[in-house]
Every structure is written in structure tokens, then in C-alpha cells.
Amino acid sequence: MRRRILLLVVGMTTLVVLAFAIPLALLVRSAVADQAQKSAVDQANTAASFLRSGNATDASIRSFVADQRNDADHRTWIVTPEGDVIGSPPTGAPRSGLLPNGAAPGRGPHGGGDDDAGGPRAQLRDDFGGRVAEVTVAGPDGAGRPYQVVVWISPAALHAGAYKWWGLLAVASGGLIALSFVGGELVTRRLVRPLEDSAQTARRISAGDLAARATTDGPKEVAEVGTALNQLADRIDELVIEERETVADMSHRMRTPLTALRLDAEALRDPDDAERIGAHVSALERTLTAVIRAARRPQREGRAPAADATYVVGDRVAFWSALTDEQQRKVTVSLPSEPVFVRCAAEDLAATIDALVENVIAHTPEGNAFAVTLRATDDGALLEVADDGPGLPDGVGERGRSDRGSTGLGLSIARQCAEASGGSMATGRSLTGGALVVLHLGPAAPAQAVPTDS
Amino acid sequence: MATPTLAGMPEVLLVEDDAAIRTALTRSLREQGFVVSTVGEGMSALTTAVAAKPDVVLLDLGLPDVDGADVLSMLRAVSDVPVIVATARDDEAEVVRLLDLGADDYVIKPFTASQISARVRAVLRRSGRTEEDPVIEVGGLRIDTRSREVTVDGVEVDLARKEFDLLLALARRSGEVVSKRELLADVWQLAWGGSDRTVDVHLSWLRRKLGESAQRPRYLHSVRGVGVRLVAPVVEH
Numbered sequence: 001m002r003r004r005i006l007l008l009v010v011g012m013t014t015l016v017v018l019a020f021a022i023p024l025a026l027l028v029r030s031a032v033a034d035q036a037q038k039s040a041v042d043q044a045n046t047a048a049s050f051l052r053s054g055n056a057t058d059a060s061i062r063s064f065v066a067d068q069r070n071d072a073d074h075r076t077w078i079v080t081p082e083g084d085v086i087g088s089p090p091t092g093a094p095r096s097g098l099l100p101n102g103a104a105p106g107r108g109p110h111g112g113g114d115d116d117a118g119g120p121r122a123q124l125r126d127d128f129g130g131r132v133a134e135v136t137v138a139g140p141d142g143a144g145r146p147y148q149v150v151v152w153i154s155p156a157a158l159h160a161g162a163y164k165w166w167g168l169l170a171v172a173s174g175g176l177i178a179l180s181f182v183g184g185e186l187v188t189r190r191l192v193r194p195l196e197d198s199a200q201t202a203r204r205i206s207a208g209d210l211a212a213r214a215t216t217d218g219p220k221e222v223a224e225v226g227t228a229l230n231q232l233a234d235r236i237d238e239l240v241i242e243e244r245e246t247v248a249d250m251s252h253r254m255r256t257p258l259t260a261l262r263l264d265a266e267a268l269r270d271p272d273d274a275e276r277i278g279a280h281v282s283a284l285e286r287t288l289t290a291v292i293r294a295a296r297r298p299q300r301e302g303r304a305p306a307a308d309a310t311y312v313v314g315d316r317v318a319f320w321s322a323l324t325d326e327q328q329r330k331v332t333v334s335l336p337s338e339p340v341f342v343r344c345a346a347e348d349l350a351a352t353i354d355a356l357v358e359n360v361i362a363h364t365p366e367g368n369a370f371a372v373t374l375r376a377t378d379d380g381a382l383l384e385v386a387d388d389g390p391g392l393p394d395g396v397g398e399r400g401r402s403d404r405g406s407t408g409l410g411l412s413i414a415r416q417c418a419e420a421s422g423g424s425m426a427t428g429r430s431l432t433g434g435a436l437v438v439l440h441l442g443p444a445a446p447a448q449a450v451p452t453d454s
Numbered sequence: 455m456a457t458p459t460l461a462g463m464p465e466v467l468l469v470e471d472d473a474a475i476r477t478a479l480t481r482s483l484r485e486q487g488f489v490v491s492t493v494g495e496g497m498s499a500l501t502t503a504v505a506a507k508p509d510v511v512l513l514d515l516g517l518p519d520v521d522g523a524d525v526l527s528m529l530r531a532v533s534d535v536p537v538i539v540a541t542a543r544d545d546e547a548e549v550v551r552l553l554d555l556g557a558d559d560y561v562i563k564p565f566t567a568s569q570i571s572a573r574v575r576a577v578l579r580r581s582g583r584t585e586e587d588p589v590i591e592v593g594g595l596r597i598d599t600r601s602r603e604v605t606v607d608g609v610e611v612d613l614a615r616k617e618f619d620l621l622l623a624l625a626r627r628s629g630e631v632v633s634k635r636e637l638l639a640d641v642w643q644l645a646w647g648g649s650d651r652t653v654d655v656h657l658s659w660l661r662r663k664l665g666e667s668a669q670r671p672r673y674l675h676s677v678r679g680v681g682v683r684l685v686a687p688v689v690e691h
Binding site: 255319 | 482540543562651
């Protein structure tokens, strides 16, 4: 769009400039030629006045002609009544005798006219490949052959003065076009920038970042696009919150019949039955609690959650150290020296680390070592939990599969946390053949990257 | 103040509209030695609480006629009977709201009968409506349930909230093996939200603070596959 608007602006300006500049250039050319011709005519008339003064001798005529401009483009010569040529006519002009166009005194080839001194005025015509101003002046005896004064200018001299004006005109035209380009660029930027920003915001929202909002500056119509997009995002926010509230509310309501079920299960006479059904009820309760937690996530963590992963990981590993020390497990913790802010509520990140450490404790023999590594990356952080145990069974960690944890939620809590942060979870084998869980956690929004208490 | 009836058996007024819960809980509480009377509506709960003067009221929030929170406010206006609120919501704001309205304790659904009876006993103890000693002593371990202070051989031990609750739950049943599931239910309310490892790690901290270890236990003895038992340490001669 920017390109098109720029082309339109520059194209229109060029057309307008050309529409004015071409006639103006022709006018200038004509005015300059007129000026040169007038100058030639004046020069011829001055010479004529000199001859009419009666004091003209051959010597004074030669001196007069020598004083005139004589170069490749300008020539002045006088043909005496005797037919001698004083001066230097251009190539092609006769070196003696009157010019064929020479007319009787007072009559030029293009009609007459007297000058102020009563003599005829110089006339213009094309000759010798240039422009000629010619005037005949009666000889000293008043009759007989006259003097003929000829001033010649070349075609180049005729238009020489126009080039300077044309140059000025070209510079002014170029300047105007450049100005229109700059103006067009400024306008398109002002138009396009907010639109690009809105498009970027829409992409972020579609990628799950419901906190993204477009700028609402720029021209009115463009600002309205941003405002409308923000209203849409707000509405999506509201709908998601309403939907989650409904889910949470319904899940809460399910706790009442579940209570009855649990109490009845406890009251069963057969302890095995009571234990078995109680375990089922517990599983149902855990799932329900997980549903409520997931539904309440935005309320818990706000629109743009942030947690210092360095602090939370260190804190949680320290918490578990009482048990891991007791079980004589060697725990290697590798943390960055700086805080690493990830897009995750501290509470959820802590629950994730708890779940991963618990998995290791629950499924590897006491004394088995494990390592927790956190690294800052260009796009967030990488959290690795690797143990020396028997490794994960096939299929564990895949989406939709229940995992091995006694709570049934260990890895799904971790996966949820990673994915909600814009990252992902992967499972594999550690270097020693044990289980490896890798969480890629997305970065916190810059404005949110403030220390948080966990 | 209501005197414990029927030869010292505390009387519980159960306000619950769900018939299944009412029946099951009544049976369980009676088995645990409480005298239980039940009502299914908020307004009748108020009149019964004032007229019968129970030792403790167990109030469900979801009542058909009046909101349970309103019943709580009204009850507080006319009586200082201890009230335990049963709620399905476990968010902090809700819990704080209920405590502010005058609840003495809360229990989150779904609860177990033993959890309810433990809380009823605790509330009765706090309110002085029981003859149970507020100080529990096991060997050199002394737990003051009112000031929440713990000393071992006269030396004060600084415990976190959950550690104290865990120690108390074990000390009340000292000599008994208490299963981790029971501990999760009693101490953590949301038994299903935690796992055995949650109990394990808190036990580890508790051992560390009490100056013992799993390998060299004094008070806290793990019984593999069953649970934990708190006993007075054997004095070696």
C-alpha cells in the first residue's frame, strides 16, 4: 500500500510539474531569443548612428568595428560604399560588396522604421546560418552607394541565456517532486504504521497472547481500526473469563455430590471396597481440582504473568532438599546468575517444579541422583530435569496420555505451564539413560519483568 | 454456654440441604461420639442454633432459602456459637471472606468424616468447650495448641504453619500409625491436590527441625507402606 500511495503522489506531482514546466521552458527560450535579437538590432542601430554622424572615416569605422563584440557567436561588420568589408563576417558571408539582401537606405528587407536620429532602423532576418540584424545608411555624398551595417549572432548565442533558466527550472521541478516524495512517505508512514501495528497485534492475539493491544494513534479512520481490534480483544477476554468462570462454577458444584460419594465410600463395611472406591473418588477429586485450577488460571496470574524462574527453581529445589538429603540423593542444580523472567505465574511454576521433582522421587530408587538445570535462552528459558533412574515408559509425556505420577497430574501440570507460557514440553532419555523432561518457557512481557515473590 | 450433653458428648448442629451428605455425615459424626441434630434450611438453622444452643454449628453455604454467608452473619448477630463453614470454593478470597464474616474454621468440599470431626474437636478446644488439654506432651516434646509453640526438651522449635499442623495431627494420635492419606486430608485440606511426597518432604523438614533423621528417628517413625507414628523416644540406659 505504501508503494502505491507513494507512486500516486510522486506521479501526480510529476504530471503537474511537467504541465507547468514545459510551457514555461518554451516561454523562457523565446524571451531569451528575443532579448538576443534586440541586442543585435540595438548594436546595428548604434553603428548606423555613428555612420550618420558624418565624421566616419575608414579609420574611425575600423576602430568602431574593432570595439564591437567579435567571436564565434557574434560578428559585426560594415560594408563601405566602395564595397570594402570592415570587420569579420562569419563563414559564408561575402567578403566584399553589399549583401544581396541589402536594400536602399531607409528600407530593410522586413519593412522599415526610423530610429531616433531620423535614419532607418535595423531589420532582422535569417542568414549565414544565424540571425542577422542589418541596416543600410546613406553614403557621405547622400546619394550613390550606401554603407551596410550587419550584426550576426549564431543560433547557439540566440538561446545561450535560456539554459541557465532551464537549469533553474529543472532544479525547482526536481525539488518539488522530491518534496512530494518526502511528504508522501511521511503520510504513508503515518497511515501504514498503525495498520501494521494492528496486524501484528491481531497475530499476537491469535497466537494466544490475549494481553496484546494495538496502538490507537494515527489518522482517525486508522485509529478506529486499532480501537475496534482492542475492543474485540477485550470481548474475547471477557468471553474467555466468563467461560472459565462457568467451568469453575460447575466444577465447584460437582464437589457437593462428590462429598456425598466420599462419605458413603468411607462408610462401606468392607475396608477393601472402601479403599478402592475411595481411591476412585480421590482421582475424581484431583481431576476436578485440576479443572478448577486451569479455569482459574487467568484470574490467578493476571493478563501477563511473570515469574523469576531463577528464584523459583532455586527456592523449590531448596524446599525438596530436606527429603532428597534424607534419601541421600545427589542433586545437581545449575542456575543462571541473573534473574530469568518467564511468562508464567510463580505459583504455577513452583507447582511445575514440585511435580517434576516429585516424579523423580516417586519413580527412582532412593540414592538416585538427579539434576535440575535452568538456562536463559533468546526466547525465554530452558528447564531440564534429568535423573539416573530407569527412564520414562514409552508414551508418557505425550499429549493426552495420563502420566506415571501417583497424582496422575505430574507431567500434565508441567506441560500446561510450559504451553501457557508460549513454550513447550519434551521428554526423552538423560545421558545416563534415565528420564529427561525439558520445558521451554516463554519470556515474560518486558513491562512485566519485575521481581515477584513466590 | 452449652454444656456438652449426653454425658459430655458435644452437640453438633449440621446445616446441610443435601440429604445424602446429611445422612452420611450424621452417621459418621455419631460414630465419632458427637450428638448430631440436622436442619436443611437457613432460617430453621438460625432458630435451632438459638433455641438448642449446640456446641458447634457445621454450616453448608449452599442452602435453598438463604445464602449460607447471610446465615453466618445473622447467626453471629445473635450467638457466639463456634461455626465451621463447609464450602466448595477453595480460593483464598472466599476463605478470607468467610473468616471475616465470623466463621471459626472452614472445610473445603469434598471432605472426609474424620476431617470434619478433627475440625469440630479443634474448634471446641479453641473455644474452651472441651475438657481436652490444650497442651500435648509426648516425651520431651511439648506442643501448646493455643500459642502454637513447640519445644523439645525445653528448647523452642520454630516450625512453619504446615509443619506445626502436621506435628499436631501426629501428636494427637501419638503411638498410632497415621496414614499419609489421613495426614493429607487433615493437614492439607485438599488431600487430592497433594501427594504422599508432600507429606514426606514436610516430615523431612520436621525431622530436621526436631533434630533427628529418618535413619536415626526419635519421635517420628515411618512405617513403610502404612504411614507415620509419633512416639516418645526410647530412653537408652
